[in-house]
Amino acid sequence: MSDALLDRISAAKTLPELDAVRVAALGKSGEITALLKSLGGMDADTRAVEAPKIHALREQVTEALSQRKTALETAELDRKLATETIDLSLPAPDSVTGTVHPVSQVMDELAEIFAELGFAVAEGPEIETQWYNFSALNMPENHPARAMQDTFYLEPRDGEAEARVLRTHTSPVQIRTMEKSGAPLRVIAPGRVYRSDSDATHTPMFHQVEGLVIDRAIHMGHLKWTLETFLKAYFERGDIVLRMRPSYFPFTEPSAEVDVGWSMEKGRRVVGGSEGWMEVLGSGMVHPKVIANCGLDPDEWQGFAFGCGIDRLAMLKYGMDDLRAFFDGDIRWLKHYGFRALDVPTLSGGVGA
Numbered sequence: 001m002s003d004a005l006l007d008r009i010s011a012a013k014t015l016p017e018l019d020a021v022r023v024a025a026l027g028k029s030g031e032i033t034a035l036l037k038s039l040g041g042m043d044a045d046t047r048a049v050e051a052p053k054i055h056a057l058r059e060q061v062t063e064a065l066s067q068r069k070t071a072l073e074t075a076e077l078d079r080k081l082a083t084e085t086i087d088l089s090l091p092a093p094d095s096v097t098g099t100v101h102p103v104s105q106v107m108d109e110l111a112e113i114f115a116e117l118g119f120a121v122a123e124g125p126e127i128e129t130q131w132y133n134f135s136a137l138n139m140p141e142n143h144p145a146r147a148m149q150d151t152f153y154l155e156p157r158d159g160e161a162e163a164r165v166l167r168t169h170t171s172p173v174q175i176r177t178m179e180k181s182g183a184p185l186r187v188i189a190p191g192r193v194y195r196s197d198s199d200a201t202h203t204p205m206f207h208q209v210e211g212l213v214i215d216r217a218i219h220m221g222h223l224k225w226t227l228e229t230f231l232k233a234y235f236e237r238g239d240i241v242l243r244m245r246p247s248y249f250p251f252t253e254p255s256a257e258v259d260v261g262w263s264m265e266k267g268r269r270v271v272g273g274s275e276g277w278m279e280v281l282g283s284g285m286v287h288p289k290v291i292a293n294c295g296l297d298p299d300e301w302q303g304f305a306f307g308c309g310i311d312r313l314a315m316l317k318y319g320m321d322d323l324r325a326f327f328d329g330d331i332r333w334l335k336h337y338g339f340r341a342l343d344v345p346t347l348s349g350g351v352g353a
């Protein structure tokens with residue numbers, strides 16, 4: 001019997017076949033089980049002779065089953081390894097990919113450029129109190145400057161004395177940062193701002209970047225150098241010429257609007273040179289009242305600030321001409337003007353990636 005069983009075990013070609021042999025031998029009504037049961041009906045002498053044989057047979061069969069099982073499993077694994085290969089060097093299948101929006105890309109470029117000059121990135125809320133958006137910036141209620149910006153007012157909440165607003169500029173981040181970090185400080189604050197305005201060059205939501213430096217003995221020379229260094233790095237040209245025009249902002253004194261020179265290249269107006277001028281940002285020395293509103297002593301601390309439209313910076317560098325398309329979410333526009341996720345701006349690589 002043992003040979004017959006062992007033959008059937010080695011003849012089993014699959015695991016289910018092998019298991020059938022196991023059941024036939026060792027299962028409830030298996031052959032060996034039957035032999036074991038028969039021991040009970042034997043007299044002591046016969047049992048003393050038969051029992052070791054039957055137990056040895058069971059051992060032998062169990063061992064043969066286990067070996068065959070391992071052999072079949074190994075063969076199955078080898079077969080799988082040989083047939084189920086994948087080629088990891090194949091390119092990934094084509095799939096719809098998004099792009100990094102030019103506004104995000106420009107914000108990253110700005111952070112990179114200003115980080116090199118020792119500026120941190122600051123943030124503030126887009127829903128702002130009138131104190132931060134206006135009053136602390138030296139624009140008291142009924143000040144005509146408030147009318148300069150077409151403000152979106154929110155419904156006042158229960159118990160709220162004054163309606164909050166969608167911030168009309170990134171300047172309130174100046175106040176929040178001075179309150180939080182004190183002086184000295186160097187920050188830029190890029191972000192969304194809102195004004196009730198809409199045409200080819202205005203959208204109700206757009207982006208600004210604010211710059212703020214507070215330290216001792218800061219003067220307009222620092223402002224001009226910083227802006228020139230920033231714009232040369234951003235436009236990646238050495239021939240960037242700035243022109244500062246006297247202007248008025250309630251939160252700076254003196255205030256200057258900054259124009260950048262342009263010239264014609266192959267029939268296109270490009271930034272660089274000085275054939276003509278276009279305005280790119282507003283700036284000035286932080287008004288002593290603003291510094292005092294943040295709890296700092298204006299006799300000890302001075303500073304400069306500037307505010308600049310990010311969307312416009314993107315248009316000037318990357319050649320889009322309609323601002324509204326920035327916010328249409330048209331995938332074709334994004335494919336054309338967007339950036340690949342790995343085009344991370346670095347100064348050493350050229351911030352334009």
Ligand code: DAH
Pocket residue numbers: 168169170171210211249251252281282283284285304305306307308
């Ligand atoms: N907040 C101004 C605006 O939105 C821009 C601006 C001008 C910001 C001069 C400044 C500044 O920090 O110094 O029109």
